[in-house]
Amino acid sequence: MAQTNTSTEFDEVIAVCRSLFLKKTKDYGTAWRILRPSSITDQIFIKAQRIRTLEEKKVSKVGEGVISEYIGIVNYCIIAMMQLELTESDPNEMPYAEVEKRFEEKVTETKDLMFAKNHDYGEAWRDMRISSLTDLILMKIFRVKQIEDNEGQTLASEGVNANYQDMLNYSVFALIKLGVK
Numbered sequence: 001m002a003q004t005n006t007s008t009e010f011d012e013v014i015a016v017c018r019s020l021f022l023k024k025t026k027d028y029g030t031a032w033r034i035l036r037p038s039s040i041t042d043q044i045f046i047k048a049q050r051i052r053t054l055e056e057k058k059v060s061k062v063g064e065g066v067i068s069e070y071i072g073i074v075n076y077c078i079i080a081m082m083q084l085e086l087t088e089s090d091p092n093e094m095p096y097a098e099v100e101k102r103f104e105e106k107v108t109e110t111k112d113l114m115f116a117k118n119h120d121y122g123e124a125w126r127d128m129r130i131s132s133l134t135d136l137i138l139m140k141i142f143r144v145k146q147i148e149d150n151e152g153q154t155l156a157s158e159g160v161n162a163n164y165q166d167m168l169n170y171s172v173f174a175l176i177k178l179g180v181k
Helices: 002-028 037-057 066-085 096-121 128-147 160-177
Strands: none
Touching: 002 066, 002 096, 002 160, 037 066, 037 128, 066 096, 066 160, 096 160, 128 160
């Protein structure tokens, strides 16, 4: 039963993220195509760092809370995964239908990974604090930054795509725990 529930909850959170992403795609097109991988990583870092600051200070002077930041992390992780597949020869402006298709592909791949890990870890995330999920996202960001600084070379570690998938899943878990539907 928990697996089915997790699947439904995951889908509900992704629906919120997808809706915002696709609305912004209609507003801005694929302006994000100009971003280098390191810039996307830094955008995710900014959002995760803001979440941590809000968790610690308990006050927002900008008005937006942690939910919008976690949604942003989900969407930037998807952008990052799409960018990893695209090359400079691919057009900067992509058709809406292609963006939507690529978004769905990345979500499906990441959800599949989440279920494989949930099987092995027994949905341990359900007993974690949201602040721990934030810290795990920050740790993954620092790992990605190090891999980027090493020009993608790793000796014994998973690559950047797997780290983006983990950050996406941690953000979805946080959003589930925060009651986003």
